[in-house]
Amino acid sequence: xxxxxxxxxxxxxxxxxxxxxxxxxxxxxxxxxxxxxxxxxxxxxxxxxxxxxxxxxxxxxxxxxxxxxxxxxxxxxxxxxxxxxxxxxxxxxxxxxxxxxxxxxxxxxxxxxxxxxxxxxxxxxxxxxxxxxxxxxxxxxxxxxxxxxxxxxxxxxxxxxxxxxxxxxxxxxxxxxxxxxxxxxxxxxxxxxxxxxxxxxxxxxxxxxxxxxxxxxxxxxxxxxxxxxxxxxxxxxxxxxxxxxxxxxxxxxxxxxxxxxxxxxxxxxxxxxxxxxxxxxxxxxxxxxxxxxxxxxxxxxxxxxxxxxxxxxxxxxxxxxxxxxxxxxxxxxxxxxxxxxxxxxxxxxxxxxxxxxxxxxxxxxxxxxxxxxxxxxxxxxxxxxxxxxxxxxxxxxxxxxxxxxxxxxxxxxxxxxxxxxxxxxxxxxxxxxxxxxxxxxxxxxxxxxxxxxxxxxxxxxxxxxxxxxxxxxxxxxxxxxxxxxxxxxxxxxxx
Amino acid sequence: xxxxxxxxxxxxxxxxxxxxxxxxxxxxxxxxxxxxxxxxxxxxxxxxxxxxxxxxxxxxxxxxxxxxxxxxxxxxxxxxxxxxxxxxxxxxxxxxxxxxxxxxxxxxxxxxxxxxxxxxxxxxxxxxxxxxxxxxxx
Numbered sequence: 001x002x003x004x005x006x007x008x009x010x011x012x013x014x015x016x017x018x019x020x021x022x023x024x025x026x027x028x029x030x031x032x033x034x035x036x037x038x039x040x041x042x043x044x045x046x047x048x049x050x051x052x053x054x055x056x057x058x059x060x061x062x063x064x065x066x067x068x069x070x071x072x073x074x075x076x077x078x079x080x081x082x083x084x085x086x087x088x089x090x091x092x093x094x095x096x097x098x099x100x101x102x103x104x105x106x107x108x109x110x111x112x113x114x115x116x117x118x119x120x121x122x123x124x125x126x127x128x129x130x131x132x133x134x135x136x137x138x139x140x141x142x143x144x145x146x147x148x149x150x151x152x153x154x155x156x157x158x159x160x161x162x163x164x165x166x167x168x169x170x171x172x173x174x175x176x177x178x179x180x181x182x183x184x185x186x187x188x189x190x191x192x193x194x195x196x197x198x199x200x201x202x203x204x205x206x207x208x209x210x211x212x213x214x215x216x217x218x219x220x221x222x223x224x225x226x227x228x229x230x231x232x233x234x235x236x237x238x239x240x241x242x243x244x245x246x247x248x249x250x251x252x253x254x255x256x257x258x259x260x261x262x263x264x265x266x267x268x269x270x271x272x273x274x275x276x277x278x279x280x281x282x283x284x285x286x287x288x289x290x291x292x293x294x295x296x297x298x299x300x301x302x303x304x305x306x307x308x309x310x311x312x313x314x315x316x317x318x319x320x321x322x323x324x325x326x327x328x329x330x331x332x333x334x335x336x337x338x339x340x341x342x343x344x345x346x347x348x349x350x351x352x353x354x355x356x357x358x359x360x361x362x363x364x365x366x367x368x369x370x371x372x373x374x375x376x377x378x379x380x381x382x383x384x385x386x387x388x389x390x391x392x393x394x395x396x397x398x399x400x401x402x403x404x405x406x407x408x409x410x411x412x413x414x415x416x417x418x419x420x421x422x423x424x425x426x427x428x429x430x431x432x433x434x435x436x437x438x439x440x441x442x443x444x445x446x447x448x449x450x451x452x453x454x455x456x457x458x459x460x461x462x463x464x465x466x467x468x469x470x471x472x473x474x475x476x477x478x479x480x481x482x483x484x485x486x487x488x489x490x491x492x493x494x495x
Numbered sequence: 496x497x498x499x500x501x502x503x504x505x506x507x508x509x510x511x512x513x514x515x516x517x518x519x520x521x522x523x524x525x526x527x528x529x530x531x532x533x534x535x536x537x538x539x540x541x542x543x544x545x546x547x548x549x550x551x552x553x554x555x556x557x558x559x560x561x562x563x564x565x566x567x568x569x570x571x572x573x574x575x576x577x578x579x580x581x582x583x584x585x586x587x588x589x590x591x592x593x594x595x596x597x598x599x600x601x602x603x604x605x606x607x608x609x610x611x612x613x614x615x616x617x618x619x620x621x622x623x624x625x626x627x628x629x630x631x632x633x
Contacts, residue, residue, distance in 0.1 A: 278581040279510055282605035286516030289608045293523050317605055328584055 019095075019116035022102070023052045025109060039095075039118050041088035055085050057092055067099070072112060076101045082119065094123045146223075146244040149230070154179050154196045157239060166223075166244065168215065184213060196227060200237050203229050210247070222251040263429075267327035274324045277316070284313050318384075322440040325377060325448075326429065332371030332451050339365045339407060339472075340400055342372055346379035347398065355393030363401040369475050370452060378445045382411050382468050385441065389415025389466065405474055406454075412467040418460040426458060502619050503527040503544070507537040507563065508552040508579070513604075517550065520608060526615075534563030541567045541574065547622065548615050553580040553589050553601075561589045564598060575599050575618050577611070 013020050019036030023029055029052050037044045040055060056064055060083040071078040077100035084092045099114035140147050146163035148156055156175040164172045167183035175182075180189035188211070195206050205228035215221050227242040288310050295302050340362040352358055386396045394414035401408050418426065425431045427446040432439030442456075449456045453473050460466035504526045506517045514530045521528045529546070531537035533555050541549070549567065553560035564576050578593050580586045581604040590601045599618060602611060 275581050275585075278604050280512065282581065283510065283512035283516055285605050286513065286520060286608055290516055290520045290523065293520065313605065324584075330584060 019118070020113065021052070021116065022111055022113045024111040027052050030111060036116060039087075039093070039116070040085060046088075057084050057086050060084055068112075072099055072101050073109070085116075094119045144246070146246075147242070148175070149239060149241050150196065151239045152200045152237065154193050154240075163244070166213075166215070166221070188213060192225075196240055199227055199229050199240055203231075203237060205229065211244075220248075221246060222248045267329075270323045270327040274320045274327065277320050281313050281317050281320070285310065288313070321377075322381075322444055325444040326440045329447055329451075330374075332374055332448070334369040335372060336367050337370045337372050337375075339368055339370065339375070339409070342370075342375050343379055343398060343400065343409070346376050346383060349376075350380055350383045350387065352383070352387055352396070353393070356387060356390055357395045359395060359397045361397060361399040363399065365400055365402060365407060366474050368407070368472070370472070371448075374448045374451075378448050378470070379409075381441045381445050385468075386411055386413035386415060386466070389413050389417075391416075394465070402474075406471050407474060409470040409472075410467055411469075412465065414465040417462040417464055418458070418466055419462055423458060423460065427456070501525060501527050502547040502615075503529070504615065505529045505531065505537065505540055505546040505549045507531045507534070507549065507555075507560065509533055509555045510552070513552070517608075524612070534558035534560065534566075537563050538566055538570070541570055545571055546574065548618050549574060549576040550611070551576050551578050553578055553586050553593075554582060559589065561593045561596075561598075564593055565596060568596065575622070577602060577614060577618075579604060579606070581605075 013033045016033065017035055019033060019039050021029060021032040021036050029047050029050050032044060032047055034044065037047055040047070053061065053064075063081070063083055067078045067081060078098055080096055080098045082094060082096050084094050086092055095116045096119045097114050097116040099112050101109050102111045102113055104110040140160035143160065144162055146160065146166045148159040148163045151157050156178055159172045159175045161172055164170065164175065167175060169175060169183075180192045183189075184192070192211075195209070198204070199206060205226070207226050208224045209226075211223050211225050213221050213223060223244040224247050225242060225244045227240050229237045230239045230241055232238045288306050292303070292306050295306075343362070344360070347358060347360065383396070383398075390396070390413055396414075397410070397412045399410045399412070401410075422431075422433065427442050428439075429443045430439045446456050449470055449472070453475075454471050456468065456470045458466060458468050504521050506514055506521075506528065507530075508514050508517075509532055511532075514532070518528050518530055529540050529544075531540050534557055537549075537551070540546075551560045551564055555563075558566075560578060560580075564578070567574050567576065576593075576598050578590060578598050578601040580590065580601065583603050593601065600614065602614070
């Protein structure tokens, strides 16, 4: 029986893939199995009687000593612990081992025996997993998209910084255990919950669903949400991972595109209608003139009415002009220009009633490259507005001045002024407070000035008057890039 | 404005209203006026007689005003033509082409007829500084 047991122990030792080693109390290796020798790259003969301590790298010897002292000598065995060995070729490798004390028949410690497992492969896998974890963490922390993991009950289990920012918390960990209901409107949270339930139930991912959410700061945000199920090894769904991408800017651009397409369509219509109106206006003017030639009026009333017709035709023509300018938006044709001269022409072409005093205060102007005709239109428009703002007369001051790299043109009237609530709408299309006019005059002015890289602003006080200020950059180079045209130029080059 | 020598004017426009009003005004002022509704009619008229001034619309069906103008210039190099259009920007290239080919000027509808009358006077004055405008014509 005894022989049988010894034989069985021997077979076990030789077939087991773990290393087995015996050491005497002097630290000499007494015997080991083939697996241990293979692990270290020595033959069993080489190892016999060698100093066991030498097989352990310097940095692990203190661990060995402590375990010997605190565990093995005290209670007869050690916990399983990890350390490294030095192979014959000098390389280190990790092991996990457990050692126990062997006593002689009298019970005195005779030596130790240890079972050693080579854990190189396990360590490698652990490292890889660790690397993957680090990569995932880095990805999650740095990606601008909100990423979150949820359990099957839609509770957050892990989230990233972008997600924390989206829900308005500082620390991604703050959301763990919470649900959408804690951060979003009930309506939104319910819909998201229903989506996630469906994913968990069917395993079908949700791809790029466009959602509008309200940020804690009150701003609306558009996101494209993708949610996919997470499965365990058996394929059972254990949660979902979601990515929400901010597409607010994209949405805004889409809307702007739609708006500019709509404006382009309006522009085409405006252009066609505008021209068709100009022809009959021309004929009416001719007819009025002819009637004037023929009618010898006695009481002046007929003449008065002919004048009225002519005046109305002219103002209709101005509106058509605005409409066409708005529809056309031609890039400026730059020519070397005397700005004060354009102003003088515009002022003399404007009808300024006798009860309005015009004060021209031209400052010294540099030669500039501008589109004369476009600027003349702007000036005519602003002067006309000023005149209309002073039905009972007043004073219009037009002043030019040169600054460092720009010139300023100011039109100051003593008219009725513009109510504060109307100021922001002043340059938007189709805004008008006039009985006549479709609200394109100042829109066109702004387009033209901006196409010259300048800007136009207004200050006004009801009952005191308004000042329109145009600032234009001083440019001496005619051949400057025209790539700075406003984005909305849908009608350029079209008839 | 009194025209002693009854200068001749040709109006070329597909717009009947424009033709009729210009015709009435100019004849009332003493001009001899002819009207053509399109480029081909205009060429016929010019082939038949020389005009002191031609008012020519640009956008017409069939042959446009500028092409008509060039044909007329081939027939009568001394012809003086004022182009007309309601399409200031859209017709810009055609206007420039006409001006390059020595069209007198281009006026934009709706125009002040007095301005047109001044232009006609100006042309007549240039052609006949001493008011004997027939001198240059065959």
